[in-house]
Amino acid sequence: MYGYAGKILYVDLAVQDYKIMKLQQAIAINFLGGSALAAKIIFDEGKMDSDPLSPENLLIFATGPLTGTPVPASGRYAVCARSPLTGIWGESHAGGFFGPELKKAGFDAIVVKGRAERSIYLYIRDEEVEFKSAEGLWGEDALETHRIVKRELGDSKVRVAAIGPAGEKLVKFASVINEDGIAGRTGMGAVMGSKNLKAIAVRGSGKIPLALERECLEYAREVNKQLYRSPAGQRLRQYGTGAGIVGYYELGNLPLKNFSIGIWDDEEVSKITGQQITERILERISPCTNCVIACKRRVHVKEGVYKCLRGRGPDYETLGMLGSNLLNSDLYSIVKANELCDRLGIDTISTGAVIAFAMEAYERGLLTRNDTDGLELQWGNASMIVRLVEMIGRREGKLANLLAEGVRQASNFLGGGSEEFAVHVKGLEVPAHDGRAFFDHALSFATMNRGGCHLAWVHHPARGTLYPEIGITEKRDRFTSEGSGLIVKKMQDLMELMDALIICKYTLSAGLTITQLLKFLNLTTGWNIGLEEFVKAGERSFNLKRALNIIWGMTSDQDTLPKRLLKPLNGGTAGHVPKINVMLKEYYKVRGWTAEGAPTRHKLKELGLGFILSKTSKLGIGA
């Protein structure tokens, strides 16, 4: 099968055995790959009532048909499972080199089940799988684990995805870390830790078969030139994603003080930008596989408390969540906190969010010094923030142990009205984008399958990035609720496609069109899929994940925004607040769902998802 390795590796850690199954062409055509393929496998083969941290919860590492091909920015992979942070659909994606290597080793996906009796890591080399002891690695940080595994295997080119101490200690937002890529969100690192799986090392020498190889290479070369020259591509390469900090601040999109204020000092904002990183500490840019956009950076701090610190530079989300959201304008402390998050293996977004929550609880007297192990949780206290990051990643002390459960659980425990400032959707902490600045974003936060997730990029049309192939031909007013349902549905479905193929979403910022994306899929696979069928694959994936969420107990009253984000602010949002209930009604309607937010029988059949009905007859799905 062109574009695919054609095989899925099934690993049972409990018995340290594995089997290799063929990827069915019909599954590939309907679900493509990535998180969509993972959702299909979990629906078909997962035990629906299993706890996210139980051995039965399936953990899937998936690539897509574009992964590792010459297609621009195709070096990504997805990690998916039922999330221990939210209890619903969990997925996170990472760049770097691990995904292409997995495919070259002969697999489109790895499905992991069971729990190893003692900690282990997997070594996959061209369809050979070894279960190796990780007892000497347990307790090591993720970056050190990469180094030790490579040394132990005697192969510097092996690619490693690992967890740090946070994953071992089941921090609910623990991440999976590979070299130059982080699958940060929804606690996939905790699922890995619950299985006593410290790392997966892969090495492949295979070649991914392409249907029209020469044409694909030529077209990739042409599109790469386009992406390289585009204004957004140039800007991302020059300044990284942190280039957006000041602009987003002006629009009221950048979170400040746990999303509670709309104006900060201009000078403070300008200290934590991508421009500052480039001017002061950039060592080199660090592109992922086949990427000319190259937004990632390596930095080197040459002065101050963190002098000599070298590592991955913070991206926009990290600058926002560990910076402005905590009123922290000390760039070097953000670099340090980012490095700690990578080493310990925790998500920078959720980490920033739980620290902001704790700071506000402290300010309101819901937490005192007796609860904080002596820490003064003051806004902008850079050294305290760095210390608290480390404590959370290691679950050190009472406060860190509470925060390691995520904002929702911490708020449930504290009570005292703390839900007023607990900024999460369905348990997933909201990232560095304020839905009051882009109303379409607000609706998407309320309805994304993994909770408070910004990766449907529904603010693109308001920023002027249009998608005529799916009928998005006019720039959106960022403060309008009218018509939001349709725009959000279309953008969510499009981004499902990106996460199935898999290709980096920054290609869209740099001007990649849906037509080009489809052409790449057809050149790679040799299929002749039309636009309608292509777009429908995204909608199919979105609805399948929605059905899984309903099976796992999610209800439509969770399709909402945190109370904090429904209060007007001054500054860039100028007092505007989205009419979320009105938007939701329209959204359910255009999705073809019931008034309770469940896919109808008609919708499921239209999407080829009739198989869902067999497991969901009592859950309102398929009415």
Place this chain on the structure above:
Amino acid sequence: MIVVNVKMILDSSAPRKIKVTLRDGATLGELLSEITNALSVKLHEHFLYVLNGLIVDVRHDSKIILNDGVNIIIMPPLVGG
């Protein structure tokens, strides 16, 4: 005469704030020409132009008539999520 408050966010330096005086009934297009001439700054179509909080498209909206005291922010294309 009207006065327009302009904030320009440039990558290489701190945000620049200026006031531009224009004739009554002046348009967005005239404002941008004035800025280009006065500041010797090249304003690209793909920049973001935020007029009193709303993002406008200068390719289509250049004939918008400006009022006294309006605020405009000009910034390079947004990136970052």
